[in-house]
Amino acid sequence: MATVLLVEDDPAARQGLELALRRLGYGVHAAETGEAALRDVRDAAADVVVLDVMLPGLDGFEVCRQLHRGSDIPVIMLTARGDDLDIVAGLEAGADDYVVKPVEPRVLDARIRAVIRRTARTGSPAETYGELMIDRGSLIVRRAGQDILLTPTELRLLLVLSGSPRQVFSREQLLDLVWEHDYLGDSRLVDACVQRLRAKIETDTSEPRYIQTVRGFGYRFGPV
């Protein structure tokens, strides 16, 4: 079973979430601060980070940014406020998903499972679109021969879109296919992830070649 690195400063909330996650069958490594989380992330061999936004010292956004500097570990933000500003900032910092406190254990469970599932491999040959090489088998993406480090969510989004080139996906469809959210999921997740993906794979993000916007409908891959 997967191991969760839980970062939460409030002792009661930390203890409660740890209890619930253990009961769901996860291994849990709890950290009180962002600094502790950054220090422990390797030793804990965590598969996913559940990260509170409001932390003393380094806040959740900064921790998320630093975590993604050298690793592709998925991050689920735990926001106490659920305020739009918090959510947007979390997504900009690179969070793969978010839940709003107080979260039902089964909701947290579903999100963790969905995030982990995104790392699943499929056995198909590598495809090349323009300068972009996508290897679905080994989950490697290269641009002009250079490896690109993508988080599982970014990778999954790219795989879904490039799986049907030229087909327009609505944000609702992408939420379902990539995030496994119900139909009322937050479409900002999609927009934020598209921005991050573009920043990594496009040469000019103002004129995207691979991930194109279809106004009023959604996104599509190519035509390259």
Add this chain to the structure above:
Amino acid sequence: MRTRLVIAFIIVALLSALASSWFHTLIGAYRLPGWLDDVIVGPGWLQGLVHTAPGQAAPHPVRHTALLFFGVAAGLLLAIITTFAIAASRPVLLPVRRLARAAQRMSGGDLSVRIQPRGRDELAQLVTSFNGMASALEDKMGALQQMEARARQFAGDVSHELRTPLTAMTAVVGILHEHPGLTGDAAAAAGLVQQEVQHLNRLVEDLIEISRFDAGTAQLVTDETDVANAVGQCLRTRGWSNVGTDVPAGLTARLDRRRFDVVLANLVGNALRHGGLPVTVKAGIQADDQGDEQLAMEVRDHGVGLRPAAIPYVFDRFYKADTARARSDGSGLGLAIAWENARLHGGHIQAGNHPDGGAVFTVSLPLNTMAASGPGTHSAASASRSADAAGP
């Protein structure tokens, strides 16, 4: 002010005297006996012009010229008097007009309006008093608004603070409830705790949602939405299979999907809890007062309907139409939240009773809430309540 008027009056009187003495000299020089009779009965030359019978004497040239002079002089005098009258009234009328404009702006809600007083007369005093009243009103309103903002901020803060302890409780209450060792009273108590934790969660969630509207931070994220699809999904996910729908296929509108779902779920939930079956949802296109096409959605139940006295208040927070009902499953904020969400879309909700019985809630939303700027449009709008929206 009075001095100016007196001066103007003296000038006009002096001028009149001058003019009349000038006339006297003018007319006297031509020695026209009985000219006045001519003017009254009609001068002979005029009669001559009308009856151009041959042999009649031509009008006297001297009399002719004198009358022309008289006309020009009278006209001039009139012009001079009018000019003086206008000049004399300007200092009075201008400040009055400025005052009227300022009062108009103030009644339009602009309490920052002030007028520069000029001079020391009664009008200047009036202007000073007006300014004093305006600043007193502005201070009072500012203080009131600050108090209200603090109260709202407090409600929002309290709700946020409640979330942290609720997080721990929500996480573990299931463990307690599902514990096989608990039987009898202990199991019932655990069940009650779980149920109430859920209720508290809903309440806090709704309080935070409504405080977002109050703070003006609620955001609209619109998408092209198939209405039949959205209505169907809203009812399906909540297991409301007993709700009838009448929504034409292919009806689309630019809506915030989540907020539209909140509006519909709150109205249908309210109908199911407080109204009578069957509950129906109907949607279509309707023209509003300006002739713009709108999405009109009607949620109707077949219960006893709303008490007419309750209709203006159904969208108020924590309003309970039936005072005997101590409590329901809802937070008491559902209709208020639905109302705010409709408003955020630029639409509104009306409550009323159907002529054939049962309550009817009608949601009107613009078909195109915001211009598209991408796959989705984000926009913030402040939403303050006005009293006119909850009418029948």
